[in-house]
Amino acid sequence: MESEDDPVPTGHKRLPDSCVDGERACENCHEPGASMVCANCKVTDIGNICTRYCSRSCQQQGWERHKKTCHDRRRLIRAARVFVSIWDHFQALTYDRNYNFVRSDENGRVIHIACPDLPSALDCAGWTGETIFRPFPGSVVPADVDNDVKRAILHRHTCSDIVDVGRPLVDVILKPLCARILTANVEPKNIAMTTVSKHTGLMSDSHIVLYLELASGERFALDLSGRQYGWQKSIYTWDCFIRHRAQLVSSASLDAANRSLAQSMEASRLAPTDIGRASRDLRCEIAQQVAESINASFRTRQTSVRSFMSQLDDSFSGQVADLISHATVKIQERIHDMTVNRGLGRWYIDMDISGSVKNSVLRDEELAHRMKRVFLTKDDINSIRLKYGDEPHEIAEQKRAADLARLWNERVRECDSLF
C-alpha cells in the first residue's frame, strides 16, 4: 500500500508546451520573438523542437547554414518516432505489474503511481498459474484513464529497461535508422531528475535517457520514461533537457550505477525465479526475437534505410504503421509461445527451507510442463480464503498462507509420483 512517506514527484521544473529549446530567437538574425518555424524539421508530436525565423527572408538567408541541421534533424525525428512507437507497444504488451494508484498533481500533469510489492498470497493470481504477462492496462487501471497516464504507468520504474530489455530494439531500429547522421553510438546516460518530496524536500531520482549526437553538432536526449514524471514528449535537444529537467550524474556515481546494474543482472542469474527478474529476462528474450523479426522484415521489403527514411510524409506514416502492426503481431506471438506453448512466465508457489511461502515464476520449460498439472484452482483458493474468519486478520492470513502451502506441496508430491 502507499505509504505517507512516499516521495511524491511534484514541483518538477518542466517546460511549458510552447518552450522550444528555451529560446524563441530567429535562427538567422537572433532577434527574439521569432514566430515562423521551419516546417521540415519541427516536431511537436513526440518532442518540442523547431527552428525559428522572424521572416521568410531570414529563412531564405539562413538556409545555407540550416540545411545540414535540418536534414539531420528530420531524419533523427523520423527514426525516433518509429522507435518510440514500437517501444511503447512493446512495453504495453509485455506489461506485467500490478499498479493500484494513479494520481496527478494539482495541475493534473505529474503522475504518481504506487505499486505494492506483491499482494497477499491469497490475492495473488499466480497460485493458479496465471501468466505474468498481461495486456495493458491491468484490471486495476480505470478504463477512462487517458493514454498519457497509461504510458506513465508503463514507464514507471522502467527507465533502466532501455539498457537491458530494450537494447536489441535500439540496435535494430534506432541505430540503423539514424546511422549516417550520428557521430557516435547511441549512449544511455544516467542523469538525476530533481524532484520534491512533501516530507523530505528536494531529492534526486536516477533516470536513464538515450544520448544522441549528430554530425551536424546537435545533441539530443531521447527520454523514454519521462512520462512517469508527467512529461509527455520523448525527444528534446540535450541542452534544453539538461537545463530544464536534470543534472548529469557525476562519472563516479555513474560508475556506481553501472556497477549496481551489472550486479543486479548477475544476481538475476543467481535467482532466476524472482518475479521481477524473471519477467525482465523473458521480456529480454521477446525483445531479441522481435528485433530479429523487424530486421528480417526490413530485408524482405528490400527497402534501404535511405529510401525508407526519405519517403513523403504520408507514405512514411503508412510504413511506420505497417511496422508497428508487424511488431505487435510478433510480440503477441512470442508471448503466446512463451506462456501457452512453453508454459513459461506463470506464477507459482515456492517454499524455502524454513517453510515460508514465496511467489516465483516459471522459467524452466520442463518444470513448467510438470507444474501445469498441479496449479491450484480458483475453487481451491476460494475455499481457503473463507477459513479463519474469526481470527485476527494477520494471524488468519498466516494460517491461510500455511494452508495454501500445504495444499500446494500435496499437489506437487502427487505430481512427482506420476513421473
Ligand SMILES: [Zn+2]
Ligand atoms: Zn531573423
Ligand SMILES: [Zn+2]
Ligand atoms: Zn529545418
